[in-house]
Amino acid sequence: MTDPRPREPESEDDFAPARTVVAGIDEAVDTGDAARLDNLLEPLHPADIADVIEQLTPRRRGEFVRLYSREIDGEILSEIDESIRDEVIEALPVHVLADAVREMDSDDVVDLVEDMEGPERETILAALDEPDRVAVEQSLTYPEYSAGRLMQSEVVVAPEHWTVGETIDFLRGEDWLPDQFYHVILIDPRRHPTGYVTLGRLLSARRGVRLRDLTEDSFRTVNVLQEEGEVAYAFNQYHLISAPVVDADGRLVGVITIDDAMNVLDEEHEEDILRLAGVGDESSLSDSVIETLRQRLPWLAVNVCTALISATVISVFEASISQLVALAVLMPIVASMGGNAGTQTLTVAVRGLATKGLTPGNVRRVMLREVLVGMLNGLVFALALAAIAYVWFGGVQLALVIAVAMLINLTVAALAGIAIPLALDKAGADPALASGTFVTTVTDVIGFFAFLGLATWVLL
Amino acid sequence: MTDPRPREPESEDDFAPARTVVAGIDEAVDTGDAARLDNLLEPLHPADIADVIEQLTPRRRGEFVRLYSREIDGEILSEIDESIRDEVIEALPVHVLADAVREMDSDDVVDLVEDMEGPERETILAALDEPDRVAVEQSLTYPEYSAGRLMQSEVVVAPEHWTVGETIDFLRGEDWLPDQFYHVILIDPRRHPTGYVTLGRLLSARRGVRLRDLTEDSFRTVNVLQEEGEVAYAFNQYHLISAPVVDADGRLVGVITIDDAMNVLDEEHEEDILRLAGVGDESSLSDSVIETLRQRLPWLAVNVCTALISATVISVFEASISQLVALAVLMPIVASMGGNAGTQTLTVAVRGLATKGLTPGNVRRVMLREVLVGMLNGLVFALALAAIAYVWFGGVQLALVIAVAMLINLTVAALAGIAIPLALDKAGADPALASGTFVTTVTDVIGFFAFLGLATWVLL
Numbered sequence: 001m002t003d004p005r006p007r008e009p010e011s012e013d014d015f016a017p018a019r020t021v022v023a024g025i026d027e028a029v030d031t032g033d034a035a036r037l038d039n040l041l042e043p044l045h046p047a048d049i050a051d052v053i054e055q056l057t058p059r060r061r062g063e064f065v066r067l068y069s070r071e072i073d074g075e076i077l078s079e080i081d082e083s084i085r086d087e088v089i090e091a092l093p094v095h096v097l098a099d100a101v102r103e104m105d106s107d108d109v110v111d112l113v114e115d116m117e118g119p120e121r122e123t124i125l126a127a128l129d130e131p132d133r134v135a136v137e138q139s140l141t142y143p144e145y146s147a148g149r150l151m152q153s154e155v156v157v158a159p160e161h162w163t164v165g166e167t168i169d170f171l172r173g174e175d176w177l178p179d180q181f182y183h184v185i186l187i188d189p190r191r192h193p194t195g196y197v198t199l200g201r202l203l204s205a206r207r208g209v210r211l212r213d214l215t216e217d218s219f220r221t222v223n224v225l226q227e228e229g230e231v232a233y234a235f236n237q238y239h240l241i242s243a244p245v246v247d248a249d250g251r252l253v254g255v256i257t258i259d260d261a262m263n264v265l266d267e268e269h270e271e272d273i274l275r276l277a278g279v280g281d282e283s284s285l286s287d288s289v290i291e292t293l294r295q296r297l298p299w300l301a302v303n304v305c306t307a308l309i310s311a312t313v314i315s316v317f318e319a320s321i322s323q324l325v326a327l328a329v330l331m332p333i334v335a336s337m338g339g340n341a342g343t344q345t346l347t348v349a350v351r352g353l354a355t356k357g358l359t360p361g362n363v364r365r366v367m368l369r370e371v372l373v374g375m376l377n378g379l380v381f382a383l384a385l386a387a388i389a390y391v392w393f394g395g396v397q398l399a400l401v402i403a404v405a406m407l408i409n410l411t412v413a414a415l416a417g418i419a420i421p422l423a424l425d426k427a428g429a430d431p432a433l434a435s436g437t438f439v440t441t442v443t444d445v446i447g448f449f450a451f452l453g454l455a456t457w458v459l460l
Numbered sequence: 461m462t463d464p465r466p467r468e469p470e471s472e473d474d475f476a477p478a479r480t481v482v483a484g485i486d487e488a489v490d491t492g493d494a495a496r497l498d499n500l501l502e503p504l505h506p507a508d509i510a511d512v513i514e515q516l517t518p519r520r521r522g523e524f525v526r527l528y529s530r531e532i533d534g535e536i537l538s539e540i541d542e543s544i545r546d547e548v549i550e551a552l553p554v555h556v557l558a559d560a561v562r563e564m565d566s567d568d569v570v571d572l573v574e575d576m577e578g579p580e581r582e583t584i585l586a587a588l589d590e591p592d593r594v595a596v597e598q599s600l601t602y603p604e605y606s607a608g609r610l611m612q613s614e615v616v617v618a619p620e621h622w623t624v625g626e627t628i629d630f631l632r633g634e635d636w637l638p639d640q641f642y643h644v645i646l647i648d649p650r651r652h653p654t655g656y657v658t659l660g661r662l663l664s665a666r667r668g669v670r671l672r673d674l675t676e677d678s679f680r681t682v683n684v685l686q687e688e689g690e691v692a693y694a695f696n697q698y699h700l701i702s703a704p705v706v707d708a709d710g711r712l713v714g715v716i717t718i719d720d721a722m723n724v725l726d727e728e729h730e731e732d733i734l735r736l737a738g739v740g741d742e743s744s745l746s747d748s749v750i751e752t753l754r755q756r757l758p759w760l761a762v763n764v765c766t767a768l769i770s771a772t773v774i775s776v777f778e779a780s781i782s783q784l785v786a787l788a789v790l791m792p793i794v795a796s797m798g799g800n801a802g803t804q805t806l807t808v809a810v811r812g813l814a815t816k817g818l819t820p821g822n823v824r825r826v827m828l829r830e831v832l833v834g835m836l837n838g839l840v841f842a843l844a845l846a847a848i849a850y851v852w853f854g855g856v857q858l859a860l861v862i863a864v865a866m867l868i869n870l871t872v873a874a875l876a877g878i879a880i881p882l883a884l885d886k887a888g889a890d891p892a893l894a895s896g897t898f899v900t901t902v903t904d905v906i907g908f909f910a911f912l913g914l915a916t917w918v919l920l
Contacts, residue, residue, distance in 0.1 A: 172664055172665070200641045203632075258722070262696055273729070274808075276807075278800060303796060307792065310796075328774060331792075332771065347737035357514070358745060361512070361516075362517075381760060
C-alpha cells in the first residue's frame with residue numbers, strides 16, 4: 001500500500017479559470033459578442049475576471065472593457081493589477097466608475113487612487129459619499145506603504161463597560177457594518193482602544209457578561225505610520241486576524257484585516273525574489289516590451305561594469321594565459337563555483353533578515369557556520385577539481401593551484417555572501433536589492449585573481 | 461513640506477524581541493537563573509519565545525529547555541521551527557509535553573507529530589483525549605501537504621433551517637468551541653456543507669431570520685486531498701477567511717482558517733526563493749554545519765558538472781586563445797551577461813507560474829515579449845561591448861565578433877529563460893528547482909561557443 005499523493009497534477013486548473021473559458025473569451029471579444037462574454041464570465045469570481053483582463057492582449061483588452069463595461073464593479077476593479085488598472089479605468093464610462101467606487105471599502109479606494117494624478121483622483125473622490133470621501137482623504141495624508149494607507153476606516157467599536165446583550169442589540173440596529181469584521185474593538189471615552197472581543201466569544205457568552213471580561217490576549221495595536229511590511233510581519237508572527245490602527249495620540253483611526261496583510265506579505269516576497277534576480281520590482285507579466293526593457297537594462301548595465309572589473313583582472317595575467325592556455329579553460333570553473341556558493345549564502349542571509357530570523361542574537365553563529373561550510377565545500381571541490389585538472393592537463397602543480405584557488409574562493413564566497421547583505425541592511429539599504437551583484441563581483445575577482453595569480457607564481 | 465516617511469529605520473525591532481532581552485536571556489541561561497528567565501520571557505508572545513529558542517546556540521538551548529520547561533506550552537511548541545522541535549521535545553519532561561499537546565488545536569498536533577517515528581508519535585497521541593486523538597489520526601491518513609493535514613477538525617456547524625436566535629442559543633450552550641472561528645457552516649442532513657454565515661452577519665441579523673437567508677457568495681469548499689499550495693492560493697485569490705473541507709463524498713470533515721493558509725503561502729515563497737538559489741528548501745538558520753553542508757554540496761556538485769561542459773567548449777578553442785589572449789579576457793563578459801539576462805527572464809517565468817499569472821492565455825505574448833526584450837538588450841550591449849573591445853584591444857573585427865556573440869547570447873538567454881521553466885512545469889517538475897542550472901549552462905555554452913567560434917572563424 002502506498003500513500004495517496006496530493007492532487008498536484010490536475011490541481012493546476014482547480015482554482016484558475018479553465019483553458020476553454022479563456023479561449024472562449026478571446027473569441028467572444030473578437031466577434032464583439034457581449035452576451036456570450038456575460039455568459040462566460042458570469043460564474044467567475046471577480047478576482048478571476050481581473051486575471052482574465054490582465055491576460056488579454058492590450059488590443060483585446062480595450063475591446064473587452066467596451067463590451068463588458070456595465071459589469072465591471074468595485075470588486076473587479078480592486079483586483080486588477082496596478083500596471084493595467086489605469087488603462088481599464090480610462091476606458092470606463094464615468095457613471096460605471098462612480099458606481100464601482102461607491103461599493104468599495106475605503107482601503108480599496110485608497111489603493112485605487114493613490115497613484116493617480118490630481119484631476120483623475122478628484123473625479124473618483126467626487127463620486128464618494130461625504131464620510132467615505134473624508135476617510136479616503138485622511139488615509140491619503142499618511143505616507144505611502146504605511147499602515148494608514150492599508151487600513152479601512154469602517155470600524156466596529158463599543159465602550160468597554162457594555163454587556164454582550166447591549167452590544168448585540170447595538171449591532172442589530174446598525175446598517176453600515178463592514179462586509180467583513182471579526183472583532184468588536186473596545187474603546188475608552190477618549191477613543192483609545194483598550195482590547196478586543198472576537199465575534200465567536202461574543203456569540204457564545206451570556207447576554208449579561210461585560211465585554212471587558214471577554215477580551216483576547218492577542219490584542220495589539222498598530223501605529224498609523226508603521227511600515228506595511230512590518231504590519232504584515234506582525235500578522236504572520238502573532239496570527240492576528242485584525243488589528244486596530246492608532247494615531248500618535250493612541251486614538252483609534254482604523255483597522256487592518258488579515259486579507260490586506262496577506263496581500264502585503266505576498267507583494268514583499270515578490271519584491272524580494274525579483275530584486276534578488278535583478279528584475280525591477282514593479283515588473284508584471286502585462287508590462288509592454290518597452291517597460292520591461294526599461295526595468296531590465298539598468299541591471300545588465302551594472303553587470304557589464306562588474307564583468308569589466310573581472311576582465312581587467314584577467315588581462316593582468318594575459319602573459320600567463322598565452323603561455324598556458326589550460327588556465328583560460330579552467331578559470332571560469334573557479335569563478336562560477338564561487339558565484340554559486342556566494343549566492344547560496346547570500347539568499348539564506350537575505351531571507352534571514354527579511355523574516356527576522358537573523359538577529360544580533362545568532363548572527364555570529366550563522367556567520368561562523370557559513371564560513372565553515374564554505375571551507376568544507378572548498379575542500380571537497382578543491383580535491384575534485386585537482387583530480388579533474390590532473391587527468392585533463394597532467395601536471396601536479398596545476399592541480400595544486402586550482403585546489404588552493406577553489407578553497408580560497410569558496411571561503412571568500414561564504415564571507416561575502418553573509419557580510420554584504422548584513423552591511424547593506426545596516427546601511428539602511430534593502431539587502432535583496434544589490435547583494436547579488438556585489439557578491440558575484442567579489443567571487444569573480446577573487447576567483448580569477450587567486451587562480452591566475454597562483455598559477456603565475458607557481459607554474460611560470 | 462515633504463511627506464513624512466513610514467517608520468522604516470527604527471521599525472526593525474518594533475515586533476521582534478529587543479536586543480537587550482536576548483542578551484539578558486543568554487546571561488540567565490549561562491548563570492542558570494530560572495527566575496530571571498521567567499521574568500524576561502513573561503512579556504513575550506509565544507511566537508517570540510519560539511524565535512528566542514531557535515536563535516540560541518545548541519549548547520544553550522538544552523540548558524534553556526531545562527530551566528524553562530514548566531512554561532513551555534502548546535503555543536510555544538507549535539511555533540518552534542521543525543528543524544529544532546525534535547530536540548526541544550526530547551528534552552521536555554513527558555508530563556509537560558502531554559499538557560502542551562492537550563491544549564493544541566488538532567491541526568497543530570498533526571503538524572507536530574507528522575514527522576515523528578512510531579513510538580514517539582504514540583506517546584504524544586496517548587496524551588490526547590479520545591475525540592482529539594481520533595481527529596488527529598484521521599488527519600494523518602491524508603497525504604502530506606494535503607488539505608487534510610492542514611485542516612482542524614473542530615468545526616462549528618448548524619442545520620440550514622435554523623434561525624439566528626436558535627444558533628446563538630446553541631453557541632451559548634457549547635463549551636468546546638474553537639479558539640478562533642469566523643463562520644457557522646450550514647450543513648444538510650447528510651453533512652454536506654451548503655453555505656456559511658459570517659459571525660458578523662449573525663450578530664447583526666434579527667433572531668427570527670433563517671441562516672440560509674444570510675449565506676455568503678464567497679462560499680467555496682476545499683477537497684481534503686487538495687494540495688496545500690493550491691489551498692493557500694485560493695485563500696489569497698478569493699480573500700477567504702475560512703473554508704470547509706470535504707471528503708470525496710462531499711461530506712464536511714474539517715475547516716481550514718486563513719492563518720494556516722498564510723503560513724503555507726509563506727513557506728511556499730521561502731521554498732521558491734531557496735530553490736532558485738540552489739539551497740535545500742528545508743534549510744533553516746538553526747541548521748548545523750553538517751546539515752547545511754549536506755544541503756548545499758549537491759547543488760555545487762551539479763554546478764561543477766555544468767562548469768566542466770563550459771570548460772570543454774573553451775578547450776575546443778585553445779589554439780585560438782593562445783593566438784589571441786584578448787579572447788580569454790573578453791569571453792567571461794559574454795557568458796556573464798547571458799547568465800544574468802537568463803536569470804531575469806527565468807525568475808519572471810517561475811513567479812508567473814507560481815502565481816498562476818502565466819497561463820495558456822498569455823504565454824505566447826509573454827514569450828514574444830521576453831525574446832524581443834532579449835534582442836533589444838542584446839543590441840544595446842552589443843554596441844557597448846563593441847566600443848569597449850575596440851578601445852581596449854583595437855581591431856574592428858574583434859569588436860564585431862563580440863557584438864554578434866552578445867546579440868546571440870542575450871536572445872538565447874531570453875528563450876532559454878522562459879522555455880526551460882515552462883518545459884519543467886509541463887513535465888510536472890518544480891520550475892524553481894532546476895531552471896537556474898539549466899539556463900546558466902545554456903548561456904555559458906552558447907556564450908563561449910558563439911564568441912570563440914566566431915572569433916576563430918573571422919579573426920584567425
